[in-house]
Amino acid sequence: MTLYRDKVSPELRAAARHIGRRRFLTATGAAAALAFATDLPGSAQAAEPAARRITEDPFTLGVASGDPLPASVLLWTRLAPRPYETGSGLPPARIQLRWEIAHDDRFRRTVRRGNVTAHPEFDHSVHVEAGGLAPDRVYYYRFSAGSWISPTGRTRTAPGPKANITELRLGAVSCQAYHDGYFTAYQHLAAEDLDVVVHLGDYLYEYAVNATGGARAYTDRLLPAHFNRETVTLEDYRLRYALYKSDPDLRAAHAAHPFVVTWDDHETENNYAGEIPENDVPPEEFLIRRAAAYRAYWENQPLRKPQQPAGHDMRLYRRLHFGRLAQFDILDTRQYRSNQAYGDGWQQPGPESEDPSRTMTGETQERWLLDGWRQSGAQWNLVPQQVTFAQRRNVPTPDFKLSMDAWDGYPASRKRILDGAAAAGIENLMVLTGDVHVGYGFDLKKDFDDPASPTVGTEIVATSVSSGKDGADKPANWSNLTSANPHMKFYNGRRGYAVVTLTADRARADFRTVSAVTTPGAPIGTAASFVTESGDPGLKPA
Structure with a gap:
């Protein structure tokens, strides 16, 4: 909507556009190239050493889940020990994460677990399609990198396609x-x-x-x-x-x-x-x-x-x-x-x-x-x-x-x-x-x-x-x-x-x-x- 357009003077908007365009054209060659790339990870350094070198909590942005299906749900996190810095305080290296999903929030009854790589090309974000789950069930999930463990998330699968839910x-x-x-x-x-x-x-x-x-x-x-x-x-x-x-x-x-x-x-x-x-x-x-x-x-x-x-x-x-x-x-x-x-x-x-x-x-x-x-x-x-x-x-x-x-x-x-x-x-x-x-x-x-x-x-x-x-x-x-x-x-x-x-x-x-x-x-x-x-x-x- 146009609400905020009226809150900024035309002079400030013009100045912002001028500065923004100059910064865009002179300082974003790499970003533009990345934006138009094939979206496939490049050749970064090995994963395990990078995970062991993380000395600050990398899960500052939390966890999320989405797009539930009857047998799977998408799990997300992004590593960012210093979230307000470019690169989030991480080296340009692949980092290995572990994920697990369980029936209980103490993870005593784990039902699925696995490994996923956080690529620097994707700003160390990960998208895990956790499958093999039961329909219409509550699950708990978390990630870990090195010795760090993420907050626990709660999610739910969708009911089966023929389920008569109330x-x-x-x-x-x-x-x-x-x-x-x-x-x-x-x-x-x-x-x-x-x-x-x-x-x-x-x-x-x-x-x-x-x-x-x-x-x-x-x-x-x-x-x-x-x-x-x-x-x-x-x-x-x-x-x-x-x-x-x-x-x-x-x-x-x-x-x-x-x-x-x-x-x-x-x-x-x-x-x-x-x-x-x-x-x-x-x-x-x-x-x-x-x-x-x-x-x-x-x-x-x-x-x-x-x-x-x-x-x-x-x-x-x-x-x-x-x-x-x-x-x-x-x-x-x-x-x-x-x-x-x-x-x-x-x-x-x-x-x-x-x-x-x-x-x-x-x-x-x-x-x-x-x-x-x-x-x-x-x-x-x-x-x-x-x-x-x-x-x-x-x-x-x-x-x-x-x-x-x-x-x-x-x-x-x-x-x-x-x-x-x-x-x-x-x-x-x-x-x-x-x-x-x-x-x-x-x-x-x-x-x-x-x-x-x-x-x-x-x-x-x-x-x-x-x-x-x-x-x-x-x-x-x-x-x-x-x-x-x-x-x-x-x-x-x-x-x-x-x-x-x-x-x-x-x-x-x-x-x-x-x-x-x-x-x-x-x-x-x-x-x-x-x-x-x-x-x-x-x-x-x-």
């Missing part, structure tokens, strides 16, 4: 700007009883973080100066992930639950569209930046081998199943989209935005989604994705504007998706969304311009973890938006997350919020709860 509980999170406040929501999310967490994008922000951590206003320490610039190079993005993952609440959430992640724009650059950057830079320069951002994203997330990027391309859309109860179709609405109409921002709709050739997903991903629905036997079909799907007029008058960065800027693409769901017989459609730093609950309409049009699904928009700072229960535009959009059933501007509980009969959405993020330790509460009944789409107060 309940699935998921957390939905998005938008965690480090400089806007503490990740208190993650402290509470870690304590929730969940099967999986879905991260809907903006895991990090490319904007500068000053020495005192922005709104965190540190008084007991100072962050290194290299964080106080926009991320452009591979080194920049790697260091920024280290900063974010050094947050204890984020580490706790990853250790508590398996994550299913997808990106939005800020993991690369605000409001980019496909190969088109936000700012006026040469396309080849942006693609090098995109390659660096995509590589760092894969290195720092619990993603499987098919998601490993090749240069500036990375297939992030994918499908997961949770028994007969739920199918997740995780979308990527950044990499393949048409450029925003009318120069982006909030604009009146017209021929440019309503051009039927415009796409949010690209033709291949759109076909993949619709084909997957035709083959789905799930009770609930969930679509984790990035930007607001429902129509969202800004005022209740004929001169309304719509966000050109959201699906409102791509109405023909949205119509193809909804028509495809109807053609596939999808009765229980739920879209999960991030991006906008507020919580929304929408009824999805066959025709958004007709309030009496049939409701064909629901959309749950998870508010931000910290982006936008403390927020408010009723933001300044609350009256306008709720009046202009009768299908909007909920709007709240506090920070937090959503919890969605699925059963065969209904889905329940709890909007969980904290009172503040500019100071640590705020309590959690529930702003509102809604249900949608199976076969009868539409949100009703719980």
Whole structure:
């Protein structure tokens, strides 16, 4: 979204672009070459001696798991004894790690173990596809390198494909700007009883973080100066992930639950569209930046081998199943989209935005989604994705504007998706969304311009973890938006997350919020709860 663009003066942005471009072109030859390489490890030094030479805790960034399948789960860690330094305080050598997964958190009943090599080419991150596991089971896992042992993580496999499970509980999170406040929501999310967490994008922000951590206003320490610039190079993005993952609440959430992640724009650059950057830079320069951002994203997330990027391309859309109860179709609405109409921002709709050739997903991903629905036997079909799907007029008058960065800027693409769901017989459609730093609950309409049009699904928009700072229960535009959009059933501007509980009969959405993020330790509460009944789409107060 464009919120932060308005917070920085044009003069500072121009200076940052000038400095960023010069630094990009003069100091990043190696990073650019690495970003466009084959992504295969090179010839580094031997592994075992490097592991024995580690004298500081290398597991400062914690552990994570993700993309659970019935017989396997992805385990992740990244070695970083000095996470705020380039190279993380490690030699450019392969380092041998051991991993183990057990039924209990004391590892008395280990079920799988093995070795994995952390390569310097991947910033000493590892992705272990731990297989041979039982479906729908809780497991505990950890890593070790030399004499060092990682924190213990807890994960869970998915149910079998034909399992008739009675309940699935998921957390939905998005938008965690480090400089806007503490990740208190993650402290509470870690304590929730969940099967999986879905991260809907903006895991990090490319904007500068000053020495005192922005709104965190540190008084007991100072962050290194290299964080106080926009991320452009591979080194920049790697260091920024280290900063974010050094947050204890984020580490706790990853250790508590398996994550299913997808990106939005800020993991690369605000409001980019496909190969088109936000700012006026040469396309080849942006693609090098995109390659660096995509590589760092894969290195720092619990993603499987098919998601490993090749240069500036990375297939992030994918499908997961949770028994007969739920199918997740995780979308990527950044990499393949048409450029925003009318120069982006909030604009009146017209021929440019309503051009039927415009796409949010690209033709291949759109076909993949619709084909997957035709083959789905799930009770609930969930679509984790990035930007607001429902129509969202800004005022209740004929001169309304719509966000050109959201699906409102791509109405023909949205119509193809909804028509495809109807053609596939999808009765229980739920879209999960991030991006906008507020919580929304929408009824999805066959025709958004007709309030009496049939409701064909629901959309749950998870508010931000910290982006936008403390927020408010009723933001300044609350009256306008709720009046202009009768299908909007909920709007709240506090920070937090959503919890969605699925059963065969209904889905329940709890909007969980904290009172503040500019100071640590705020309590959690529930702003509102809604249900949608199976076969009868539409949100009703719980």
